[in-house]
Amino acid sequence: MLDAGKILVNTLMRSMRIPSVAALILVLALPAVAHDIPADVRVNAFVKPEGQRLRLLVRVPLKAMREVDFPRRGAGFLDLARADASLRNAATLWIADNVDLYEGDVRLAHPRVAEARVSLESDKSFASYEQALAHVTGPRLPDNMELYWEQGLLDVLFDYPIGSDRSDFSIRPRLERLGLRTTVVLRFLPDAGVVRAFDLHGDPGLVRLAPRWHQAAWRFVESGFFHILEGTDHLLFLLCLVIPFRKFGQLVLLVTAFTVAHSITLIASAYNLGPDALWFPPLIETLIAISILYMAIENVLGSNVGRRWLITFGFGLVHGFAFSFALRETLQFAGSHLLTSLLSFNLGVELGQLLVLVLLVPALEILFRFLVAERLGTVILSVLVGHTAWHWMTERADRLSKFPWPVLDASQLAVAVRWLMGVLILAGLAWFARGAFRQRARRRQHQSTLLPK
Template sequence: MAVTRVPPRISLRLCIESSLKPGAGKERLGAVLRSRRVILPRRGHMRLGWSVLFALGLLLGLTGTVAGHEIPPSVMVLAFVKPEGQRLRMLLRVPLESMRDVDFPLRGPGYLDIPRAEPLMREAAHVWLAGYLSLYEGDSRLSDGRIVATHVSLPADRSFVSYDSAFAHVTSARLDARTEIFWKQALLDVLIEYPIVSAASRFSIDPALARLGVRTTTVLRFLPPNASERAFEYIGDPGLVRLDPRWHQAALRFVSLGVEHILNGIDHLLFVFCLVIPFRRLRPLVAIVTSFTVAHCLTLIASALGYAPSGLWFPPLIEVLIAISIVYMALENIVGPRLERRWAIAFGFGLVHGFGFSFALRESLQFAGSHLVTSLLAFNVGVEIGQIFVLLLAIPALMLLFRYVVAERMGTIILSALVAHTAWHWMTDRAGALRQYHFSWPAFDAVLAANVMRAMMFLLIAVGLGWVLSAGVRRLAGAGAVSEDWGRGASRT
């Protein structure tokens, strides 16, 4: 075991750190003790004694303050952003306990000493809030914000329901010094101002406030001049949020989301993989993938516009149907697919997968600004880019596999059986989750009649698109040619 001599100066620093920041000094000292055998110099014994006494005295002197505390499990941040004239104001409300490593003075059994805590609140707001906020006017980052006011609020305070009431509350007189509020229940309200060129500019924000808690939820409301309020709600750090995006900015964001979703959605990838296992020629692939694309684009847009059922049972039902689609497609590969069936089945199941895409997209539509349709189409483009990328990898891999490793018919059966096995487990698990929901038939009223009419219109549109696709499929590739290719592949086995 290695031996390390620790100078008294270091031991003193570790003692002080362990008293000021519980856990920090202990971790560093513990790492040394675990890795090495520590021997203090003889002449340092007296200094070590003074160090320990100093640390104990410091601890005794801190009995009237809040020691450094753990990360809160859940934090809710309320925020307003409003440009006015030559300045941009940002109002924030956070739990006081999220301001970690700040020793707020207390009195009695743990009540916040408000007058003595005020200077520390301004410093905490600068370190934990203003220091992690980046705001942009156009493409230019704004200079560091100035903390104009801080205010301690009771947990029952409702002033942050609107910007005007929140601003009036933050800039009002502080709570009475005799107010008894337990420090963990207190709320910290902060007003920050940034200099800007014009209130009519387009603004963006990169809020890195996830560090405030284990799970940090932010509700941000932007109040542009001469326009309606826009609300955002997100968990963690969303990255750069354009509060009033241009159409091309929204499109780029949603193209990226589409690519990310298809590459992270293993169930959608397995379905696409099953589609192309037996059909690797270009013309059949174009027919199949196009029908799947048109179908999921249709239901994705319909769901985003509010034409999907709103019951809690609907998303679990779609998840079950997605698993069923993979099982069915894999089993058809084993039995023997035909193009005249494959494109139609891909179209039908594409309608189901479109609803699945919409569930993942629902929380992101708030970042579309006023460009909803553009963002939906851009998301579909991103999904197609992801699918093409997967196909470019899968098709050559399948060709090499069937040429050098296993015969095409046997390889198709093996791969499809593995996919079917995986999807079968998904189907049973998701069906179990679906059974936990209670389904009740809706009342027969005008609302139901309107929903039925919407559904019929949607079905008519889907049938019309299917008819158009059927004509295109017949021109792209004849079913007989594909069947011959499949038969030759089967005979080679």
């Protein structure tokens, strides 16, 4: 009986070891599998409608297609003489099955693989559509070339049937599985001489290659709305801005000043009227941290709405540049509607800002009415925000210090002069508006003293 018990125990132990050993082997094997996934994969693609067909030219590194068994010979060289079937299989499995093309709102049928061939990594034919098409339809590499499969590129020409080359086309490239970080450099050629370039990362969703104005507008309204909600520094600036000024008239004045200011620099920067040097974005980030810190300090020391709206206008110019940095990658989706997209992005920012204020102002009222005295609460909140802004400022200033300061040449000096003139004009308008505001306030005060008590 005792021996039977020992046998049972040993059997159970062995049965438990088998899954454990298998799990250990699987865990040890995972790094090797992950190592086979390329870190960075660049895909080049052209989309061109021609008559009743749409042509998609794609170049992908062979090493990104890990589940395809390419024929080899000798010391692991790609057997080009027998590779055609596996190349077409890879083109279908990794590209055609993961690229959705639409004519209007209708998804196009599965394409025909017109050509598929291997190219060298040194080949530069995908610099233009004409060169790429001539290369893909031209002579192949010689069959006796000694080329390791990981060092080759797969060039594919797909043909899609379409109703008309004047239709609106969209694409959704789902190629993120090719590598840990996948970039698709896509060029759309709707007409002769017209090229619209896209730089897409991961899964960008549906991309309209030639959007209508309302499609571009909606995309940018959405982008601006979520940008302001996801920007912690912008939200903290708004918080510091309105902590001591929560009356409707004060909010209208401050928010209008901020909106007008950031709209000016946002649009100017989008039209390449701002500096494009590497040191400029970290400078703006540092100034944004300073703007939050200044507002927090002013809240602690005391402020008045007459001075606050002028300061808000100045800092709004800085925040507008930051908005433009976030907008740069998105502008590729504007098509031919640049100004519409800019105004729509700005509208989205204002809608997000309005939502924040609608939630923030009542929350502050409740806080100061039921939980803490207004003055004490203002100091506590401002100190907390200022502490965060101080750390941001020092970290960003440290990054900024690593950039070499530019030597002004004639073109940079001209840009600086233009911006200085613009700032002086804006300062003059602000001074005039401030004077008008003060005069109006004095008239109201004078009229109130004349009223019978």
